[in-house]
Amino acid sequence: MANTVIGNTIVIDGEITGDEDLTIRGTVKGRISLSASLIVENSGVVEADIETKHVEVSGNVTGNITAIEKVELKADGRMVGDIKAPRILIADGAVFKGNVDMER
Amino acid sequence: MASVKGIGIVESPNVTVIGDSVRVRGNLSGDEDLHVLGRVDGRIDLQRTLIVAPTGIVKAEVVVKNAIVSGVVVGNLRATESVEITREGRMVGDIFAPRVIIVDGASFRGSVDMGDIENMPVRKPSAERPRPAMTARPAAPPAARAPAPAPARPATPTPPPARPTPPPTPAAPPPPQAEEEEEEEIEDGPPELSTEPPAAKGLPQKAQKARVVVKRR
Numbered sequence: 001m002a003n004t005v006i007g008n009t010i011v012i013d014g015e016i017t018g019d020e021d022l023t024i025r026g027t028v029k030g031r032i033s034l035s036a037s038l039i040v041e042n043s044g045v046v047e048a049d050i051e052t053k054h055v056e057v058s059g060n061v062t063g064n065i066t067a068i069e070k071v072e073l074k075a076d077g078r079m080v081g082d083i084k085a086p087r088i089l090i091a092d093g094a095v096f097k098g099n100v101d102m103e104r
Numbered sequence: 105m106a107s108v109k110g111i112g113i114v115e116s117p118n119v120t121v122i123g124d125s126v127r128v129r130g131n132l133s134g135d136e137d138l139h140v141l142g143r144v145d146g147r148i149d150l151q152r153t154l155i156v157a158p159t160g161i162v163k164a165e166v167v168v169k170n171a172i173v174s175g176v177v178v179g180n181l182r183a184t185e186s187v188e189i190t191r192e193g194r195m196v197g198d199i200f201a202p203r204v205i206i207v208d209g210a211s212f213r214g215s216v217d218m219g220d221i222e223n224m225p226v227r228k229p230s231a232e233r234p235r236p237a238m239t240a241r242p243a244a245p246p247a248a249r250a251p252a253p254a255p256a257r258p259a260t261p262t263p264p265p266a267r268p269t270p271p272p273t274p275a276a277p278p279p280p281q282a283e284e285e286e287e288e289e290i291e292d293g294p295p296e297l298s299t300e301p302p303a304a305k306g307l308p309q310k311a312q313k314a315r316v317v318v319k320r321r
Contacts, residue, residue, distance in 0.1 A: 004123035007136045014130010014146055020123045030130055 008043050024059070042076055055085075057094075064098075118152075124159045132164075140175070158192045171201075173210075180214075 003021055006012060010026035021037045024044040032038060034052040044059035053068045057077035065071055067085035075093035084101040118136040122128055126142040133149035140160035148154060148162065153170040156162050160175035167182045173193035181187055183201035191209030198214045206212055 003121065004126045004142070005119070005121045007118060007120035007134065007138075009118075009136050010120045010132065010134035010138070012128060012130060012132045014128060014132075016126060016128050018123065018126030018142065020125045022123075022126065026120070026134065 006044075040077070122160075124157075156193070 003023065004018065006022070006024045006026045006028060008025045012026070012028045013030060015031045015033070016022065016028065017033045019035045021039070022032070022034055023039045023041060024046060025041045026043070027045045027047075029047045032046070032048050032050045032052065036052070037054040037056065038050060038052045039056045040046050040059040040061055042058050046059070046061045046063065048063045050061070050063060050065045050067075052065075054070050054072075055065055055067050056072045056074065057079055058074040059077065061077070061079045062081060064082045065079075065084070067083075069085065070087040070089070071083050071085040072089045073079055073091060073094035073096055075091045077091070078095040080097045082099040082101070084103075086102060088100055088102060090096055119139060120134065120136055121139045122142045122144060124141040128142070128144045129146055131147045131149070132138070132144060133147075135151040137153045137155065138148070138150055139155045139157060140162055141157045142159070143161040143163075145163045146165075148164050148166045148168065150168040152168070153172065154162075154166060154168045155172045156175040156177055158174045161178075162176065163178045165179050166177070169183060170185045171177075171181055171183050171187045172190065173181075173188065173195055174190045175193065177193075177195040178197060180198045180200070181195070183199075185201065186203035186205065187199050187201040188205040189195055189207065189210040189212055191207050194211045196213045198217065199212075200217045200219070202219050204216050204218060
């Protein structure tokens, strides 16, 4: 399956949907809905409500995340918003403000 | 880094890829190349090149530097440099660009505006054409498509035999008589080889003549 990459200088204002992994190095505002993994890299900025299977945040996320499997906030990650997922990992160094819901 | 399957796109830091199952709705802007293998609805605003792969669908108002369309584009396309619609490309909408290339096989409906044609500088065709390091063209489809267009366009298969015929010209230009003879030789070739209807013969012969003359200069 192809890999989708939103590069450093790209700004998307709207909605992204899809069935494949998405890597964000740029800026996305709006809504993201995926049936695969979302990776927000260091340079990535996401201001969106996110619905995916799995999320990995090393960049900046503002918005609510709902994941079917897992949400990982890496050491460089910054996140403001609510997380709902059966497994949630917050690494040492990560910045997070919001509610966590691990109910299945 | 990983490469996108089926299309020779190798990821680099300055390329954005919208994969084939991904759909973007809204505004997309940036300063890097964008490969669309999936779908984008809305608006695209780039300072670089937009490449719509054969699987890509773009329904948007597009403003870019260069655009290469091998997929589907519906909407107006404004480029500061060039727009190319490849043979797999399909487009409906208006094109505004100083250079517009529409190749044989492409389908297009709309208007083309190349700007101020009267004051346009003379330029060589195919000089510094925007070619991304990788062509967004899979290897398989052209081969698969080949049988279909062949009978429809009998002119295309004939040129190859003519290409090697003109011998490399020596330093001194040959006398004009020799030139005539050689041209006749070339013209003799295709009629024997081809089994096409007479109506179709005219085109390739003219093309060959033109090619020979150009080489002499």
